[in-house]
Amino acid sequence: MVHLYVFNPAPKLRLLSTLFVRGSKRILGTVSESTSPLSAQSRSQQCTPFSLVPLEAPRLPEGQLVRDPDYYANSRKGFCAFLVENTLFNVHQVILSREPSAFDDMLCLPRPVDSTEGSEETPVFLTDTVEQFRDLLWALYAPPNELFHETGIDRLLNIAEMANKYCFFSLEAWTIEHIHALAADSATSGLLQSASPSTCGRIMDVAVLCGHVPLKELVAQRLVSRTLWYNTSPELILDIAERHGLRTLIGVCYYKQLISMECSGPSHSNSKATQMQMQTQTILPPSFNIDQSMLFLAAHRSLISLWEQIRSMPPPLPCEGCPSHSECELAWQIMWFQAGEVDETLRRGSADILGRMKSLMLGLRKAMADAPLMTMQCKMAALEAITGMRDEVLECLILHFTKTL
Incomplete structure (x- = not known):
């Protein structure tokens, strides 16, 4: 399920109401301007290429806000400002609208002519972390060769999560396939073998989030192997297994806990x-x-x-x-x-x-x-x-x- 926290349907509903009333006037021809249910302020609204109605952002003293060093452009026309935690981003709308996404829909919503939404004074407030949003912007701005050579698993996981959240479907599909290729590649098989249980759990979470069954099965297999033969703590793996209903892995974790409880006797005895x-x-x-x-x-x-x-x-x-x-x-x-x-x-x-x-x-x-x-x-x-x-x-x-x- 995609959760979007930056929509306010009121402007679009007002636009639909306006269109409906105007159509009714043309058909009936009996509705006078004096009895119109729309106020003068509502009739003055226009549909512009940009309209975002942000959530009420936390009130921070001006001195606590910082501009991102990489993704803040000193320009207003064609740009949109976002507030993520205490960091301001100013991003070109073309980048966000390069493919269909939640941002593409948001940028097309109607807004009042004198609205300053999306400017540095009233930025769009997002509930992501700075690292997550910065990694998403990196993926949107990066040339293809940099994307294909990226191997940082934390960055790739951030991109996959954000692409899923904001409906960048092609970026999500490419990123999850890239993660699977890195995990399955014999040259980089240490990715799942040496990664911390928390990282493996996050890879599993992203695989389930994006519906990528091969990656989910691959992570489960590696965790079974690590738990059985490489002394990975079953307590750390059990939470992952139970969260996703991985019955085989749950059984392995219980089994390892059980055999660790067996009391060892004298190994020199042959009796x-x-x-x-x-x-x-x-x-x-x-x-x-x-x-x-x-x-x-x-x-x-x-x-x-x-x-x-x-x-x-x-x-x-x-x-x-x-x-x-x-x-x-x-x-x-x-x-x-x-x-x-x-x-x-x-x-x-x-x-x-x-x-x-x-x-x-x-x-x-x-x-x-x-x-x-x-x-x-x-x-x-x-x-x-x-x-x-x-x-x-x-x-x-x-x-x-x-x-x-």
């Missing part, structure tokens, strides 16, 4: 009894209420149960055209059971199902590299099967934290 005892030690934070505690304890039990199912039943090995598929299946099952019992896999937390599956996959890759009984096509099918199982577990993590389980 399976000790390992089984470690599986039950989960320390919940004191800040949890009863409902949260019950939810996370139930999720803990559910994930342990799921791991036991996965370890005891390897995924099917579909492989058409293999001349010795039965031997491949038998070798696959043996390697699966062995990989699920190695210390590297069991050393992970009892609820750390994705960590255990990662160790399981590494063990299977090593085992299959030395497995002469499996054909290459069955080895590739086996790796695809474990990858598919891992992705399914990842997508369904949120289900372990629902009250229905």
